[in-house]
Amino acid sequence: MVHRIIVINCMVLLTAISASCQSVKADQVWKAQGSNLEVEYRQNTKAVPQYEVFEISFKHENEYVNPFFDVTIDVIFTSPSKKQLRVGGFHYGSSSKPSINKRKTKTDKGERQQISYDFDKQDMWKARFAPSELGKWKYDFVLRNVNGKEVSGSGVFNCVKGRKPNPGFIRRHPTNPFRLVLDDGSPYFPIGLQDCWGDNSGSGSVLDQCSMEGPFRTDRKEPPPLPPGPLFVRGPSENPQNADVYFRRFSQCGFNLYRFSQQNCSYQIYEDLDNYLVQEGIMTDELLCCARKYGFGVFYGIFGYKKVFNGDPYNKAGLAKVKRFIKYSVDRWGAYVDFWEFLNEQKADDRWYEIMVPYIKSIDPYHHPVTTSWERPELDGIEINAPHWYQRENEFESDAITASRAKNWKKYNMPVVVGEQGNHIDKRKPQPPGVGGVWDDRSALRMRIRNWSALFNEIVFIFWNTSYARDGHFMNIWLGPKEREYVRAMQDFAYYLDKDVRMVDVKVSQPKAVRAYGLASKKCAGVYLHHFSSHTKPLKSLRITLDIPAAAKGYWYCPENAAILKTVDVSAGANRLEVPEFTVDIAFLVTQAGPPDIDKDGRPNNLDTDDDGDGVPDKEDAFPLESQEWRDKDGDWIGDNLDADDDGDGVADDWNKNGIPDYEELDIDGDGVDRAKSVPWDVFPLDPKEWRDTDGDGIGDNSDLDDDNDGYSDQEERKRGTNPLDKLSFPT
Template sequence: MTIRTKRGVLAAVAALSAAACFALPVATSLSAKNVARHDVLEITFVHSNEYENPFMDAAVDVVFTSAGGREMRVGGFYHGSDEAPVVMAVTQANGRAELGYAYRRHDLWKARLAVPETGEWSYVFTFTNMAGGRATGSGRFACTAGGAACHGFLRINPSNAFRWVHDDGTPFYGVGLQECLGDNGRSGSLLAGMNLEGPFRENRPASWPPLPEGPLFLQGPGGGLVNGDIYFRRYTQCGFNLFRYSQNNCSPKLFNEYDRYLPHECRMVDELLQRVRAYGLRVMYGLFGYQNVHQDAPEDERKMAGVKRFVKYSVDRWGAYADIWQLLNEQVATSAWYAVIVPYLRSIDPYRHPVTTSWERPELDGIDVNAPHAYQTEHPLISDSMTARNAARWKAFGKPVIVGEEGNRVVMTNAPPGSGGVWDPASAQRMRVRLWAALFNEMSFIFWNTSYAKDGHYMNIWLGPYERQHVSALQAFSRRLDAAVKMATPVLSDTNTARAYGLASAECAAAYLFHSSTHTAPLANLAVTIDVPRDGAAYWYNPADGAIVTAMTAAAGIQTFTAPSFVVDLALLVTAAGAPDNDNDGAGNDVDQDDDNDGVPDTFDVFPLEPSESKDTDGDMIGDATDADDDGDGIPDDANANGIPDFKEMDMDGDGVPRAHALPWDAFPDDPNEWRDADANGIGDNAQCP
């Protein structure tokens, strides 16, 4: 039976049908019969209909029960369709043309659960509509232990309010990124046309200062048009582990009016979050971004009811993928607005995710995370102390700090020589120092990545291979820290030329040294005194490239270590767990001759911690694997000599699958035998077929 409803007569239809409910035709299927712990199980409901507003005119409720009797209730949501949409230009009320999407069928609902326990699970669902129709059903599935990477959601560390752990107690030291996202190729995906690093723009505005001479300031085409698999593989293999997304924030809106959402835009967010999670990134999910959510009218129950309905839709649809909820982006809302929305969000969230917002409101009881935004281009000699001061100020509320947007900022018409806003010659070093100072001061950054061009914007940051390498070095170091580390105070032999920051637990101790007087000459004979908790080894570690400068044994107790000479920064790790190991191959960086396991020995690798890059022929800080003009001669590369620049070719390996602006895309654009990587492990699906 198909029920047609109109909003003006729904109440009447419901009243007439109340006395006699009728069965709805609903078919169901499971995404899998076996799911790993903390992975997402999805139930699909197929229901033909002619609803005027399927978002509101039908509802799904599912109760899951574990073998031990734990119950979890989740709501289903209207998904739209599994068919490819018709993509078209839609003129908005303001006269602006935007992409729109249309389906021929509108028959899919879904429900999702991030499964928290192993064992046999059962579920019971109820599918209803406003005319009195009803369908019920049940099913079973199994949850297995999963792999070593299945750690669960992020939680505030119960033993240190400024740190993070996963559900299983393993520590999380976050380094995040975010991007402007859109369906740039009209493919119906946010992931089909992303960008890696490019040089200064060829069409640089004439009003901006001229660029200096030299390879770092070359102008040219960006060669980095890629798909989401290539993009996220590049960043996650170097240690980025946190991703921020919010609607209507250099990203599509998910609704134009309350109670009537945009199904394909929501489906594109599904795809984004599923790939992000496949690559191991945790998620800060922004519910509203810049959308108007009546933040000045919390007393208006009708308006707030509409806001709450989208909150519920978001929890039902994306709660299984999110780790942290962020309510707004750079908006002001009254305390009364938060007093309405935050308790409601908590009441319907089965996963108990922490809550934050922007502009930040850490003084409110309902806000768990302080998430300020910070853009600046400070002098390189104060990157550490600026970060430490900011951390102390933001931590004053006793809550963890994740800087929700971090990057550089300049006025482009008065920019220093060689500055492109998002990048300048000292940008990678400043980023590195900020990251190390943040790690040692119990704070995390989410960088706003704008790397298609070194002058892509007056603010944000250009994240190229050196920047990724710096993150890789940091994360290899942090993997030797346990969840119990807290700030400590090392003692320096000379505080006029250097600053020091410390961490310590019952298992390890660490120090970060920063040369604060100059970066043009090395600092020698600096000694640092720390409390070593147990016998182990001490490693002097280069934050720039992860090299072990020297190693020695270290006995428990108060010990003084003399640092090798260094120019900018140096780190000390004392542990019994072994040296940092960037590629996790079991051979620490002190003995491994190829720390990124890319087949190129470190001594010959320009980017020894970036496994996708090893050469930089023209010295522009863009690896040859990405550079559109490897030798910097102004002529784009044409490796196959077919007269078409490589950066314009969409199928260089000739396998018939384009690398971008297409569905499907080629996750391995240089391998004619591979194009898909379903599990995001860097090995093509064909190679993994039995």
């Protein structure tokens, strides 16, 4: 492992480190009394930026058999224009932390750790709301208990624009049925990600352990032989990391959509439909908040693999319980999510959907798009086609297969979000040496071609990330710095397109060697070319014909590294253009917005000697588009900062020569905060001067002048008496 700076035995004092993304609560507390009930309630803020989350907390000391069901809270929010929106409250848990119990149990698969959480009391309820209308809002609530007693209260808050405006939720494009936009009208070109989650350390959080790029495993029984070369070495991994490291690395390269569902390689949120889990609900709050902090939209699965009377739609008592959990999900997470997905890889009776789709739409104040899996785009009310696709195709056909599937999926005239995408092998058949279910040495290239083809065919991929080892699982995908670089190059290109681009025809002079895909609007255009006849022999003398919407500059662009290969002037109308020599693929961008500048430093890519802004020149940088990595000593495509075996000899590194392998040291930078398996964790585990990043902007709080990214400097907030670590606390 290579570090920027290492200081051993450097201890620091930690103050007010927040392990979650939740805001600090406001100081003012009100009391509501009535019918012998006593409730304290408070707001998290008096002024909330548009689309951010306003929260009311209710503290109520009475004891109940089931506090999730024995207390109901109805809140009516009245907008500045007098529109009323109804939101339900939900049982949150306790005002005190749980005691965490761990015990080992024996199973058919070996010894497993079981974790339970015990609370002294269950006295906290909450209500959440994300306002879209600017101005003064009013709310009125009624809290009722199972004994028929009730208490009411009210309050006000202001919805403000904010110095760093939130663009809002993800919506279907108003005129293009296949595209997505944000509430503020800005374009949204998603690339998604998902992973496994669980409280593996027994800390009460799922965020203190994440797996990232690991090599081939050393603990397999009778492992198959591997080919020679640095990509095929068995060795230790630098896992676990934490969720801040995980989300930061993926968000910085352009991943911007996160899929999560319970009991889908993840923990469950309820034992059964009569018994919800307290700490697991809190962990879900924290997970969604952390994803949002790093700019991810949320594709939320309500039931995952849970069976919920899918085939018994006439069971009224059962469906009432299903509706109850749907309402709980909308009330608790509706202000955080962008898409609702009912099931994961399950079938359900048509009648089940006829009941549940209208129901969720009737109670969701945000009108999030609704989908399910297995996909059912033919049903009324389903708004997203969400198939799953695992493939290990011939790389020369990656674009054609993607385009063919896109055409079929788009028949239903709605956005296509491939809810799971990755590689696949038939585990019943022998595989060539070095081919794992999630990875092989051509996986990154196939992913690149699929991604570009998906963008130009108006569909979206969510990749199921399984990166703890290259030989893990028989499907899903291993994502490392090479894959992230490819995503970053494509997303940088996409940022120059507008929300109105649609598919257009592109003619090529060599159709037996190249397939072409085009996008255009009234202001910009793009082309993607795949050289499907060879990935080793450069292609020369190719020409394309494309209709250009308006006179502009055209930039020939490399999908591998975002290099600007050539700049040309184009005119409105039909243009016949010479394509620069290329080998695998090439893209063409027509825009009046200026040349691509991937790190937004004011220097276009072709003039910038350090495209990722990490301080290492591109010519010396092993990963010139991955700002968190710059060296790869052994050439294994795992950057040395996350490599536990930099030289590829199969032996763990001991950088500080203390006799302990680096990957076993949880506080390798010596700042007193472990990188994982504890709360709080070190957001910057290789930097002894930083350990927290409140706003997820990649700048540690000790260096950041605006820790919460609310547009007000920390100095200004301290002078004005607001909290520089809370984006909902700012001068008004």
